[in-house]
Amino acid sequence: MLQTAAHPATCVFHAAFKIVVLLIYIYGRYIHSAYVSTFILCTIFAALDFWTVKNISGRLLVGLRWWNLVKDDGSSEWVFESNPDEGSLNATDRSIFWGVTYVWPVLWAVFLFMNILNFSLDWVLLNIMIFVFAGTNLAGYWKCSTDAKKRATQWVQSEGMRAVAGAMGFA
Amino acid sequence: MAYEPTYQSPQFHGGDGMVTPSGSIESQQGRCTLDEPVTETIMRDLRSIGMKLKYVMLPRAREDKGQGLREWDLWGPLVLCLALGIMLSMHAEQASLAFGLVFIIVWVGSGIVTINALLLKGKISFFQSVCVLGYCIFPLVIAAFCSLMLNVIWLKVIFVTIGFTWATGASVNFMSELLPEDRKALGVYPVWLFYVAIAWLILIS
Numbered sequence: 158m159l160q161t162a163a164h165p166a167t168c169v170f171h172a173a174f175k176i177v178v179l180l181i182y183i184y185g186r187y188i189h190s191a192y193v194s195t196f197i198l199c200t201i202f203a204a205l206d207f208w209t210v211k212n213i214s215g216r217l218l219v220g221l222r223w224w225n226l227v228k229d230d231g232s233s234e235w236v237f238e239s240n241p242d243e244g245s246l247n248a249t250d251r252s253i254f255w256g257v258t259y260v261w262p263v264l265w266a267v268f269l270f271m272n273i274l275n276f277s278l279d280w281v282l283l284n285i286m287i288f289v290f291a292g293t294n295l296a297g298y299w300k301c302s303t304d305a306k307k308r309a310t311q312w313v314q315s316e317g318m319r320a321v322a323g324a325m326g327f328a
Numbered sequence: 329m330a331y332e333p334t335y336q337s338p339q340f341h342g343g344d345g346m347v348t349p350s351g352s353i354e355s356q357q358g359r360c361t362l363d364e365p366v367t368e369t370i371m372r373d374l375r376s377i378g379m380k381l382k383y384v385m386l387p388r389a390r391e392d393k394g395q396g397l398r399e400w401d402l403w404g405p406l407v408l409c410l411a412l413g414i415m416l417s418m419h420a421e422q423a424s425l426a427f428g429l430v431f432i433i434v435w436v437g438s439g440i441v442t443i444n445a446l447l448l449k450g451k452i453s454f455f456q457s458v459c460v461l462g463y464c465i466f467p468l469v470i471a472a473f474c475s476l477m478l479n480v481i482w483l484k485v486i487f488v489t490i491g492f493t494w495a496t497g498a499s500v501n502f503m504s505e506l507l508p509e510d511r512k513a514l515g516v517y518p519v520w521l522f523y524v525a526i527a528w529l530i531l532i533s
Contacts (some may be wrong), residue, residue: 192424193417197410204406212369225455272344272423301446 163247164217167178171214172257174206178287182268186280186291196283207290217297218250223297237297239305258298262291334440343496377404384498393479400455405462408469409434412526413469415472424489433525438462441518450507460502461519465526466493473529490525496520 162168178199185195215221220240227233240246269284381404413430420426438461445452471491473486500516507515 193414193427196424196427197414200406200410204403206340208373212373213366225400225452227400227456233456279424282431283430 162249168253178202215233218254219282221301230314237301400459437522445515448511464495464499467491
């Protein structure tokens with residue numbers, strides 16, 4: 158499957174940190190219970206994963222990027238950046254990126270729910286944190302892509318209007 | 329078609345009323361980041377964190393009201409919170425409780441202090457405020473580290489007091505600057521309380 162990807166190393170890293178977090182969590186929660194070290198390791202790898210997805214894999218796999226800009230008067234604005242040339246994106250890259258990005262927060266929402274039902278509030282804290290990491294990336298990229306789609310629709314509409322106006326002007 | 333790495337405003341420009349499908353928005357830093365190599369991205373973020381930590385430690389933070397912390401990021405507070413949690417849970421009987429408590433107090437505490445400032449009609453951006461409060465924990469983290477090394481009780485008190493004064497001084501200036509005149513005390517008191525809570529956590533462990 159990876160042979161068709163344009164950036165195989167990035168695809169691997171996009172999933173690798175997440176797999177590490179999942180393995181550490183399952184080991185620390187169910188197999189050999191150790192709260193503090195599991196929490197620390199999961200947090201570190203979840204943070205690395207968040208940074209990688211936000212700064213690297215989004216950029217390279219689907220040409221999207223989002224961040225927060227603080228203006229001189231102190232107000233902040235969320236910026237969503239996208240590559241207008243959608244055709245240059247590789248289909249495998251795109252499906253791997255979006256597939257993993259969608260599944261990851263859902264998985265942690267499930268863990269969170271399970272731990273709430275068990276009343277294991279210390280694991281709930283860890284689940285909340287990783288869910289926040291996962292959900293933030295998903296929300297950011299989703300806004301990026303809807304922004305891109307909206308801009309593309311607007312552009313198509315304005316081009317269409319200009320074509321109509323041009324045709325009428327020349328009629 | 330090569331992706332053009334320059335920034336164009338998506339608004340009308342040039343008077344011809346053209347809306348481009350490009351997603352770039354005029355960036356005040358004017359930097360193009362969609363094509364940069366990976367190491368450059370890593371170094372930029374690491375340098376930004378290091379610069380902010382240094383900024384918190386220098387007394388200059390008192391004068392220019394925390395402008396160096398304007399470009400917020402939450403990595404510093406996360407690292408500091410983890411470090412503090414590790415240090416405080418090392419010798420605790422209930423390590424997981426101590427660790428969880430540190431985490432909750434740092435994040436929920438800074439969230440509540442920020443919301444309080446926002447409710448007082450302060451001109452504060454939420455994440456920027458959490459960033460400042462988080463970075464200003466740095467002196468207390470150093471104090472916790474020193475008190476871990478030397479287990480003498482009165483030395484611990486001295487270190488923690490110095491750390492607390494330093495931390496509060498650095499962040500109170502930032503907070504009071506952005507609050508309306510008659511509500512400065514209401515906004516600053518929770519900040520003081522926040523650092524007292526952390527200092528107390530360090531002292532009792």
